[in-house]
Amino acid sequence: MDELSLFSRIGRTISLEKGQSLIWEGDQSLIVANIVSGLFKLTTSLDDGREQIIGIAYPADFVGRPFGTTNEYTVTALTDARLCVFSRTDFDRFAPDHPEMEHKLLQKTLDELDRARRWMLLLGRKSAPEKVATFLLEMSQKLAGSGCDTADKQLNEFELPFGRQQVADILGLTIETVSRQLTQMKNSNLIDLPDRRHVNILEPERLAQISSAQTAV
Known part of the structure; x- marks a missing residue:
């Protein structure tokens, strides 16, 4: 059985309706998720209570904070969506023993960092x-x-x-x-x-x- 099949066995598939949140900023990081379908907005709260969108997550993207303790942003469905959700502790135990999956996660993290930099340019300078x-x-x-x-x-x-x-x-x-x-x-x-x-x-x-x-x- 390949790593992806093994990985999928530790997760569960859930559905969210448009407007529902999966993860909340500042909460303890308990889950990570792979988006199967739908789009999500990643938001943070400003000091005056306003919401700032800091990114969009698409199908095949990961959301959540693996190997972390606190969520850095709120993840809310922009459309009806389906996700494969994993306990963060299960995920943290699985990844080190499967280097190919850990490498893919690192690549996705670097892609997300590049996207965040482009997003900052989009909102701030364009x-x-x-x-x-x-x-x-x-x-x-x-x-x-x-x-x-x-x-x-x-x-x-x-x-x-x-x-x-x-x-x-x-x-x-x-x-x-x-x-x-x-x-x-x-x-x-x-x-x-x-x-x-x-x-x-x-x-x-x-x-x-x-x-x-x-x-x-």
Whole structure:
């Protein structure tokens, strides 16, 4: 039996509805989880009580704090979701005896660190057009062609799993700004928006240029 099969035997599958939280910031770290389907927001509380989104977790991502004692952020479902959940103590005992799995976990941790750095850049330094373009490209890479319900779609065609208000909250923008940027990108033939959730990226290279350095749309 391979390590992945052995690993799955120590976990249990659970379902969460949109809006439910799995892990709370500041609580003792008791579980870790692998996301099977759905999206999650990672949030932290500011001193004045406001919520700050610090990242998005996608299918195949791990959430939780293995080898740690306290959760550093709250993990809340943005969509209906399924996860494979593991006791942290079981996970901590399993990983050292299975170096290949431990290596994969380390790689995921480094990927998460890179993503966190990109997220800081996105929220702190990018303009509204850059933020929306970056968001669309990341959604394309993470959602298009992943999972059985999107296997027959082209890479740059996907359904947004949440509405524009949530996109605005994620990007630190107003819903009016998000809608305006999407409309401008559609009018410039960068994207097509058959409805409020479906996105078709027509010019991924031009969109990538916008995401990295503001260009007139």
